[in-house]
Amino acid sequence: MKNSGFDRIKAEQKPKKLLALVVNWLQAIFDLIWRWLSNLARPIGLLGPAGIWLLLLMVLPMLLITELSLVPGLKPGQPIAGYGLLNYLRILEPTYLQVLQRSATFATGTTLLCLLLGFPVAYWLALMAPKRWRNLLLVLFILPLWTSSLLRTYAWITLLRSSGVINLVLGALGLPTQSLMNTPWAVYIGMTYSFLPYMVLILYASLERLDLKLLEAAADLGANPQIAFWRVTVPQTLPGIAAGCLLVFVTSLGDFVVPTLLGGPSSMTISRLIYNQFLGVARNWGFGSALSMVLILMVSLAIALLLKYGDRNPEIYS
Amino acid sequence: MPRRLSRSSLLSRTSRRHFLQGSAATMAVMGLSNCRRTIGETEPEPADSSTASAEASGALHIYTWADYTDDELAAQFTEATGIDVKIDVYDSNETMLAKMQAGGGANYSLIYPSDYMVTEMIGLDMLAKLDKSRLIGLDKIREKWKSPVYDPENSHSIPYSWGTTGLLYNSEILTTPPTDWNYLWDNSDVLSRKMTLLDDVRETMGAVLSSLGYSYNATDPTELEEAYQKLLDLKPNLASFKSFGWQDELLSGDLLLSMVYSVEGIPVSLENPTFKYVIPESGSSVWTDTMVIPTSAPNVDAAYEWINFNLQPKVSQETVERLFFATPNGEAMTMLSQELLDNKNLFPPEDLLAKCEGIAPVGEANALYDEYWTKVTSA
Structure with a gap:
């Protein structure tokens, strides 16, 4: 009986030990998963909402456009008959290449004009303007963005037309009047005006962080202000310049309002062409999607180029 | 209004x-x-x-x-x-x-x-x-x-x-008033860069087709080609193709003539007698x-x-x-x-109305219209 009692205890202990072991194991695994999850919880919590947003409103539509762009001559409501690259080949026709080229030219010109006009303004705001006025001046500069761009473009008609405000002033000063309305120049003026605030804001943010000690060091080492500007200030603000140019280029590439309202009879741009393919007479959604893909590609290319060169240069100089 | x-x-x-x-x-x-x-x-x-x-x-x-x-x-x-x-x-x-x-x-x-x-x-x-x-x-x-x-x-x-589509013009400067589409080609020196056509392929191509004596809804490729060439001839003298945004320039006298829809043109002509709306004789769209x-x-x-x-x-x-x-x-x-009934623009006489066509579907020719339009507006 002694034995049996001992045995009984032993027998009871064995499974208990095993159970404890299993429980321990489970706990460890659970712990691991829990820790893993809680480590992930924060990124998921932080990225999730935007991720779902992007997935639903960016990635899925993009995939849809990609699919539609591969259907030649797709009309809305029609079943998808077959896939092919015809839509993309059609873009290579001279007529459409001309449209792409015009859009790229408008966007590049606008970007350069914004940079030329915006840099001095941002420089003055960030480095020279009285400190207590700075915020007010910045607000004033972005104030126009609070009204509709359509309204502001209509205002430019009043300014640019032959008997408009600009020509009135020119005439009063005894200068020759210009016929700017309905020309590519009007498009450049309108787009530069529209996107200048973006450029100034980004350049301002970049110039505000400028390390002034480096400028002093440059002066100590004998650089005159001009050399210091080109070799210290500009390289330090290159990322800002790149970001500003990128934003202006991308937005002006897709601009619809300004070329439509201010441009002349030859102002077909890619965004107008895409619009025509979707809601115009052709209603060729396949071709429209292919054009959209090309637009996305052009924008991505610009981003890739500027990310590459916008990032590298400061390292070389610093 | x-x-x-x-x-x-x-x-x-x-x-x-x-x-x-x-x-x-x-x-x-x-x-x-x-x-x-x-x-x-x-x-x-x-x-x-x-x-x-x-x-x-x-x-x-x-x-x-x-x-x-x-x-x-x-x-x-x-x-x-x-x-x-x-x-x-x-x-x-x-x-x-x-x-x-x-x-x-x-x-x-x-x-x-x-x-x-x-x-x-x-x-x-x-x-x-x-x-x-x-x-x-x-x-x-x-x-x-x-x-x-x-x-x-x-x-x-x-x-x-x-309603209809027609021409809204400044009657103070254009003393011989337009009566038909060909007025635009015949008076291109006076109108040079002072006229707009609609930014609407079917209306504008239709008007040119009508000026050539063809249907507003032509589908024959040779007729469309002819209209395209005729529109190209006019293009250097056009200020722009505009369906909206022409009002400011027209009212200020910087534009002399705009092709407009009657719903937009007639109110302007009623408010300001300087501007007159006319439906071209050879017919426009109804x-x-x-x-x-x-x-x-x-x-x-x-x-x-x-x-x-x-x-x-x-x-x-x-x-x-x-x-x-x-x-x-x-x-x-x-x-x-x-007063409303006498407004010949709002209710055009029967014989003129008979010449106007409705924009009808043109089927496959849609692609052709769109191509010519892209060519005209991008050349």
């Missing part, structure tokens, strides 16, 4: 709201191609549930242009029939079609498509055949609209309103907007009630005097004020 900013035709519409949508063209493209499916998923299909709910509430859902129905009209209808009216508006036929095709319009019992869109929707089997025995007052419709090309015998649609019942419509009875209500001459007359568009209702016309 008729501020129906957007009209029946095909390309860039005049509505500013629509235009804003277009301003985000790249995003819109994504949105549009997307809605083909996603709206279909999120909105109820024309299934029993939505039908039941719409019928249970008894409300009549109408999908229409911005200025065809006002609160007063809806209130009068509710008073007369006891049916509540809910109105949604669209700004282009294509927007409406896209929404209906995506299944997002399952609640609508009545829509107002334009002529060519009626034909297209009949082809897509989207419109219910009308039961004429349930309609009262069809005999009052003017002869020209009794059996229109876009919908013979009005079997699927009831004409509601109409457009008609209609009332139709989609096949997916719930509450069909209420839709018939609405059509019958609007067919009443008295209602039609009052709507025209309030909202200011031309009506195809012959009896309503006899009740209009003499």
Whole structure:
């Protein structure tokens, strides 16, 4: 009986030990998963909402456009008959290449004009303007963005037309009047005006962080202000310049309002062409999607180029 | 004032709201191609549930242009029939079609498509055949609209309103007034860079075709090529192609002549006698907007009630005097004020009207029109 009692205890202990072991194991695994999850919880919590947003409103539509762009001559409501690259080949026709080229030219010109006009303004705001006025001046500069761009473009008609405000002033000063309305120049003026605030804001943010000690060091080492500007200030603000140019280029590439309202009879741009393919007479959604893909590609290319060169240069100089 | 900013035709519409949508063209493209499916998923299909709910509430859902129905009209209808009216508006036929095709319009019992869109929707089997025995007052419709090309015998649609496309010009400077399209080519020295045509491929190409003696709806490739060449000849003298935004320049005298839709041109000519609207002699386009019942419509009875209500001459007359568009209702016309009736622009004489064509679907030629248009506007 002694034995049996001992045995009984032993027998009871064995499974208990095993159970404890299993429980321990489970706990460890659970712990691991829990820790893993809680480590992930924060990124998921932080990225999730935007991720779902992007997935639903960016990635899925993009995939849809990609699919539609591969259907030649797709009309809305029609079943998808077959896939092919015809839509993309059609873009290579001279007529459409001309449209792409015009859009790229408008966007590049606008970007350069914004940079030329915006840099001095941002420089003055960030480095020279009285400190207590700075915020007010910045607000004033972005104030126009609070009204509709359509309204502001209509205002430019009043300014640019032959008997408009600009020509009135020119005439009063005894200068020759210009016929700017309905020309590519009007498009450049309108787009530069529209996107200048973006450029100034980004350049301002970049110039505000400028390390002034480096400028002093440059002066100590004998650089005159001009050399210091080109070799210290500009390289330090290159990322800002790149970001500003990128934003202006991308937005002006897709601009619809300004070329439509201010441009002349030859102002077909890619965004107008895409619009025509979707809601115009052709209603060729396949071709429209292919054009959209090309637009996305052009924008991505610009981003890739500027990310590459916008990032590298400061390292070389610093 | 008729501020129906957007009209029946095909390309860039005049509505500013629509235009804003277009301003985000790249995003819109994504949105549009997307809605083909996603709206279909999120909105109820024309299934029993939505039908039941719409019928249970008894409300009549109408999908229409911005200025065809006002609160007063809806209130009068509710008073007369006891049916509540809910109105949604669209700004282009294509927007409406896209929404209906995506299944997002399952609640609508009545829509107002334009002529060519009626034909297209009949082809897509989207419109219910009308039961004429349930309609009262069809005999009052003017002869020209009794059996229109876009919908013979009005079997699927009831004409509601109409208008034209023409030239709005500064009569102080253009002392010999334009009478026909060829005026633009003959006087290109005076008009050089002081005239605009519509940013609307079918209207502008149609006008050039008409000036050549061809149909507004030509589909023959050689005729289209000829029109394209003639338009290219004029292009150096054009200020721009504009469906909207010409007003400021025209009123200030910087433009002398603009091709416009009657709904936009006539109000300007009424406000300021310097500016005159003219329908070119060789004919322009006459457009008609209609009332139709989609096949997916719930509450069909209420839709018939609405059509019958609007067919009443008295209602039609009052709507025209309030909202200011031309009506195809012959009896309503006899009740209009003499001043409105005498407006030859609003109600052009029969012989001129006979020369005007409605924009009709051109089928495969659509692609050709679009190609020539891209060429003209990008060269």
